[in-house]
Amino acid sequence: MNDRTALVTGANKGIGKHIAGQLAAEGFTVYVGSRDVGRGQRAVEQIDGDARLLVLDVTDTHSITEAAAQVDRLDVLVNNAGISVSLTPPTESDVEEFRRTYETNVFAVVEVTNAFLPALRRSPHPRIVNISSGTGSVTWSTNPNPQFTPGNGGAAAYRSSKAALNALTVFYAQTLAEEGFKVNALAPGLRATELNPLATTAGGDPADAARGAVRLTLLPDEGPTGGFFSWDGTPVPW
Numbered sequence: 701m702n703d704r705t706a707l708v709t710g711a712n713k714g715i716g717k718h719i720a721g722q723l724a725a726e727g728f729t730v731y732v733g734s735r736d737v738g739r740g741q742r743a744v745e746q747i748d749g750d751a752r753l754l755v756l757d758v759t760d761t762h763s764i765t766e767a768a769a770q771v772d773r774l775d776v777l778v779n780n781a782g783i784s785v786s787l788t789p790p791t792e793s794d795v796e797e798f799r800r801t802y803e804t805n806v807f808a809v810v811e812v813t814n815a816f817l818p819a820l821r822r823s824p825h826p827r828i829v830n831i832s833s834g835t836g837s838v839t840w841s842t843n844p845n846p847q848f849t850p851g852n853g854g855a856a857a858y859r860s861s862k863a864a865l866n867a868l869t870v871f872y873a874q875t876l877a878e879e880g881f882k883v884n885a886l887a888p889g890l891r892a893t894e895l896n897p898l899a900t901t902a903g904g905d906p907a908d909a910a911r912g913a914v915r916l917t918l919l920p921d922e923g924p925t926g927g928f929f930s931w932d933g934t935p936v937p938w
């Protein structure tokens with residue numbers, strides 16, 4: 701066990717796997733969160749360093765409780781697990797798309813974060829990074845994706861879930877500021893992962909996004925909290 705420990709949720713593939721690998725390279729003991737044992741174990745085997753499988757379905761209270769019981773002290777929590785089930789505007793969305801999306805992208809972040817707070821409070825410099833999305837910004841005009849430009853209501857369930865996650869990032873940062881926590885949100889940019897067909901076909905290298913997340917896990921005590929940053933470190937408007 702290294703001096704510093706980190707948990708990345710949804711780390712069996714995509715951006716999360718890169719974040720876990722890069723944190724292991726930084727010298728962390730990394731808990732690779734995965735709801736599937738086989739997929740999680742394969743990811744662990746591909747990471748150089750001290751990586752350990754932590755079976756964790758972020759939408760399952762029992763799974764969260766079991767996982768939290770296995771972690772004594774945690775320095776870094778990366779809430780990365782996320783889903784994108786539809787690219788439709790609200791007028792064409794089924795409310796079930798919203799419920800499913802919010803279960804993973806919003807409610808689960810609250811339940812996972814709260815379950816791991818006791819372990820995070822044992823860290824001298826606790827850091828929480830929420831993997832959000834630039835598409836969750838309601839004002840950002842430089843987003844290159846036509847579906848997601850403010851003024852176009854595409855991917856409403858996903859984008860509003862990330863807007864809610866951004867708000868929660870601020871509220872956690874405010875609540876935990878006096879305990880020395882840094883809580884920030886990351887806009888990883890469009891990345892080639894299995895998140896949705898758009899990401900798969902048009903996305904860039906997920907390793908670059910992971911570097912942005914790792915930067916936020918390594919913030920010094922005088923660093924920002926309650927912020928929303930692009931993968932390259934520039935602030936993103938809410």
Ligand code: NDP
Pocket residue numbers: 709710711712713714715716733734735736739756757758759779780781782783804831832833834887888889890891892893894895896899903
């Ligand atoms: P992937 O689909 O490649 O990875 C998503 C990960 O989340 C998988 O490991 C998946 O596990 C996991 N996951 C989903 N639901 C659960 C659950 N209930 N419990 C545990 N794990 C779960 O997508 P990305 O790597 O792209 O996504 C990572 C994050 O980045 C997400 O929050 C996404 O919204 C965000 N993001 C991605 C962008 C992109 O362009 N790719 C752009 C902006 C933001 P499993 O294999 O079991 O399904």
